[in-house]
Each structure stands twice: as C-alpha cells, then as structure tokens.
Amino acid sequence: MVNVILAGYDKETGPSLYFVDYIASLHKLDKAAFGYGSYFALSMMDRHYCSDMTVEEAVNLVDKVIMEIRLRLVVAPPNFVIKIVDGARDYAWRESIKDASVVAS
Numbered sequence: 500m501v502n503v504i505l506a507g508y509d510k511e512t513g514p515s516l517y518f519v520d521y522i523a524s525l526h527k528l529d530k531a532a533f534g535y536g537s538y539f540a541l542s543m544m545d546r547h548y549c550s551d552m553t554v555e556e557a558v559n560l561v562d563k564v565i566m567e568i569r570l571r572l573v574v575a576p577p578n579f580v581i582k583i584v585d586g587a588r589d590y591a592w593r594e595s596i597k598d599a600s601v602v603a604s
Contacts, residue, residue: 500521501519501521502518502519502520502521502533502534503518503519504516504517504518504531504532504533505517505518505519506582506584507584508584508585514584514585515527515584516528516529516530516531516584518531518533520533529548529550530544530545530548532544535572536568536572536575536576539564539567539568539571539572540564540567540568543560543563543564543567544560544564547560547563548560554583554590558581558590558591561579561581562593565579565593577594578592578593578594579592579593580592580593581593
C-alpha cells in the first residue's frame with residue numbers, strides 16, 4: 500500500500516502535480532498532502548493557497564503548514580525539504596524546532 504505525490508516540469512506545459520493513492524487512482528492537483536498531517540496541511544492550503552503565488556509566498560505558506568503540523572501532530576516529522584518544481588531544485592531545509600524562528604519572524 501503506497502501513496503505518492505509526484506511533481507514534474509515540462510517545458511511546454513510547465514509544472515504539474517499528481518497524487519497516486521493506495522488504490523492506484525491518479526489525480527492532477529494544485530496542492531497535495533497525505534498521512535495524518537495532511538488534515539492540517541490541506542485545510543491550511545485550502546484557505547491560503549492561490550494559483551498566482553510567488554515563490555516567497557508559497558514558501559511562507561509551507562512554513563506555516565510545517566509549524567501547524569508540529570503544533571498539532573503528536574509524532575511530527577523532524578525534518579522537511581522544500582522543493583521548487585521548475586526543474587526540481589532544492590529550495591530550503593527545515594530541521595526540527597531549530598527553524599521555528601523562520602515562521603515567527
């Protein structure tokens with residue numbers, strides 16, 4: 500049983516995001532998450548996501564989502580990697596609570 504979020508970039512169509520769930524159904528989406536933290540992540544993204552966000556606005560939203568997961572999820576992942584899908588470059592690394600000041604400022 501596997502859930503997969505797959506992101507890619509094509510020069511003709513631009514970035515794409517797909518979610519493949521455990522029963523092999525494929526969905527093209529603007530935003531995606533799975534697992535226990537997805538309840539918090541998707542609710543925040545539903546409220547704050549806009550299709551015309553800048554990279555900085557999107558990263559700020561991701562930081563807010565990470566902090567929400569850390570606050571509400573009993574067993575939250577300690578580290579996160581933020582990737583920008585314009586050719587799959589690493590944008591930022593969020594390590595445990597050390598980066599809490601990133602969102603607070």
